[in-house]
Amino acid sequence: MQKETDTWYTAWFDTPYYHILYKDRDYEEAGLFMKELTSYLNLSTGAEILDLACGKGRHSKHLSNMGYRVTGVDLSETSIAYAKQFEHEHLHFEVHDMCLPYPKKFDAVFNLFTSFGYFEKENDNLQTIKAIKEELKPNGYGVIDFLNMDYxxxxxxxxxxxxxxxxxxxxxxxxxxxxxxxxxxxxxxxxxxxxxxxVKALTLEDFKAYFQEAGVTLVNRFGDYHLNAFDKENSERLILIFN
Missing domain, CATH: 2.60.40 (Immunoglobulin-like)
Incomplete structure (x- = not known):
């Protein structure tokens, strides 16, 4: 029987079975979410966005089609190898560990679809938020799209x-x-x-503690991909906007 390694995400995400199991993810919903999010952040055409833990690049492709300059990074070599077929002048993909700052500044850094809280070391969660801070231009915004663990x-x-x-x-x-x-x-x-x-069962209060230690400010929180207000009891998602 094949079993996960200590870093389960490197073992699981690089298998074809991961992509088979989740092949029915809603691409239309992803596109609508990107429109809602970029509109809320008032990102102008040509703005530079880092898609952190981008997987095979579905959000990156949507953002690129909307006119943004997008860099997608992920630890999975298999996912990045697949995503590279979609590269063009304003869309690039690269293998990168999101705990470490990417050597470029962006207008926005997106960490989407519960791509946070995987790490073996608790400190890596904080290091990722610190890395996002380093990756933002002045007045740039970070976004973490996470599960609402209370719900x-x-x-x-x-x-x-x-x-x-x-x-x-x-x-x-x-x-x-x-x-x-x-x-x-x-x-x-x-x-x-x-x-x-x-995935670590992080709540809004946990993220607030991370943000305080990382020196970033929580700007807003939403409870779904239509950016409705967050409700601890009833929202399926916890979408955090910070800078």
Missing amino acids: IAKNLVPSEVKTVDGIDFYMKRYFENGYLFKDIRFTHENKRHFYTER
Whole structure:
């Protein structure tokens, strides 16, 4: 049986199965979110945006099509290799560790679709926010799009089976030691696989503490991709705007 390594995200994100399981992600919703977000931030055409932990680049492509100059970075070499086919003069992709400052300044830095809180070391969460601060131009904005853990805790689906491309993915979700886990088991071509996703169960108060220590200011918070007001009990997302 294949099992995750200590850094689960490097093992899981670089497999083809990760992309099979999540192939039905809503690209239209992603595009609408980017329009709402860039409008709220009043980003002019040609503004420079860093898409931090960009995966295969779906948000980066939307932003580029809207006229922005976009750099997408991710730790997954497989995802970046795929995304590079879409590169052009104003869209570039690169392998990069988001705990470290990227050597360029941007009008906005986006960390989207719960791409935060994966790290083995607690300090890496703080280091990532400090890195975002270093990557921003004066008057630039950072954005973290995270789960609302209070809502997730009340509405957790403990187990689920999802069939994609003929593969039955058996998923189990649970909270343990301050983290939200998702165990994923499946069999393909007579080989059993087991991966675990793990994200720190961070709340708004946790992010406020990070921001204070990193020396950044929380400007606003939203509860969904239409930028409706954040409600601790009922919002599915926690979208944070800071500078």
